[in-house]
Amino acid sequence: MTATALPTGESLLSARGYSVRVxxxxxxxxxALALLIVVxxxxxxxxxxxxxxxxxAVATLLDDAPDRTTRFxxxxxxxPRALIAVAVGAALATSGALFCTLTRNPLASPDIIGITQGASAGGATVILVLGGGIxxxxxxxxxxxxxTTGLILILTWWRGLSGARLVLLGVALGALAMAYVAHLLSRGFVASAVTAQIWLTGSLQGRGWSDLRPLAWVLLVAAVVIMSQTxxxxxxxLGDDLAVALGVCLRRTRLVLLAAATVLAGMAVxxxxxxxxxxLVAPHLARLLTRSDRVLPAALMGGxxxxxxxxxxxxxxxxxxxVGVVTVVLGGVFFLGLLWREGRRL
Structure with a gap:
């Protein structure tokens, strides 16, 4: 394998007639992010x-636990809880990165444009109306x-998916979804309302291998889909005109990536x-560190x-x-940092 440095900050790796830009x-x-996750x-x-x-701990991972308590x-x-945290964070960050790219709007993450709230409303309906469990x-x-995604598409497709209009529409849909959830909580049985409230807070408590497997499969399929649309x-x-000139089918690419982003956000919730x-935070931090819009660093940052x-x-x-309480504080600190940074530029 040979490596050739390029002036664009990339390296061209070549082997057996194939080459890839890195x-x-x-x-x-x-x-570095992968190593930090391992740590x-x-x-x-x-x-x-x-x-x-x-x-x-190492002996237990090698199936040679010193006692049953340590193994348990x-x-x-x-x-399983740690791996679920990584998987959920990666799914949310990947979804946020895809929505930002699709709309060319840095605020178009699923919890800003109403996707997360729509998923919350759907889950609350299962618990409080249909009597289902976790x-x-x-x-x-x-x-x-x-x-929620379909409604956003219907209301914005004719004028495009970018701009402040999308964020305002998402905020409105999110507010309506959470008002619906509040109504369900006020009318539901106490036991069901407590179950729904705990789930709506956002927590990894009690999650196990059975919760990880379906999310892992969704992440694997989404990774294949995203790679096929690289x-x-x-x-x-680069803009619609240049993308079309480069041979990209905009409608198909957007629909495929939009479906992947929606499923990832829904499964994470x-x-x-x-x-x-x-x-919202993970793609911005990854972009700040890498100075690129690659999805993999954003996913690792989210995890x-x-x-x-x-x-x-x-x-x-x-x-x-x-954990949802901690991430809310993290989001508040992030927004305050953005305000301070923008204030210094003025």
Whole structure:
């Protein structure tokens, strides 16, 4: 394999007649994020009220646990929870990155334009109206996210998917969806209302391997779909005219990527509840570090942010709190940072 440095900050890797361009800064940042995720997962295995040494954790992962209690805490509690945090964060961040690219609007994340709230309304309907449990919430969240996306398409397609109009429409739809959820909570049975309220807070408490498997499959399928649309995904930020000139079928590319972004957001909400701001913050931080719009760094950043936020939610306070509370604070700090940065430019 040969590597040739290009003046654009990329390297051209060639082997056996095939070549691929690699953005050097993006590659370094992606590698660093992956390593940080591994470190954070390792930390999540040993930190807690029941402390576990690093050698015992490694032995347990190699199926040689020193005792049953250690095996239970690592294999049934901490490891699946950490992996779910990474998967949910990656799904939210990927969805946010896709929506931003599709609309060419940096604020068009699923929790800003109403997709997350629509998924929340669908999940709450399953719990409070249809009498379903947490296991049946996934279908309701996906339907709610799909209906909200369809409504946004109907109301904005004729004038395009970009601009402040999309954000304002999303805020309005999100407010309507949450008003509907509040109505259901006020009219539902106490036990069902408590279950729905806990889910709506956004939490990874009690999540296990059965919650991880469907989300992992969705992430795998979405990764294949996104890779099949790589050329169109990179051309969309250049503008419609140039994308068409480059041979991109805009309608098909947008619909495929929009479907992938919607399913990812819906599955993330179905798995952990409506966790706010990860889909908005992670793509911005990844773009700031890589100076590119690649989806993989954004996904890894989302997984890292949610995993670290969950560690903070579990261990930084006297009692564990829902991770959604920590991500809301993270989003508030992020917006304050943006305001301060913009204020300095004026």
């Amino acid at each position: 953005h050097r800064r993006t590659a370094w940042v992606t590698t 954070a997962v390792a930390a999540s295995l040993v930190i807690g009220e029941f402390a576990i040494s690093v050698p015992d 805490f690592i294999q049934e509690r901490r490891l 296991a049946q919430v996934a279908s309701g969240a996906l339907v709610g996210a799909a209906l 050329r169109g995904l990179r051309a969309l930020p 179905a798995t952990a509840g409506p966790i706010s701001f990860v889909a 890292l942010l949610l995993l670290v936020s969950d560690l903070v939610a579990q261990h930084a306070f006297g009692l564990p709190i829902p």
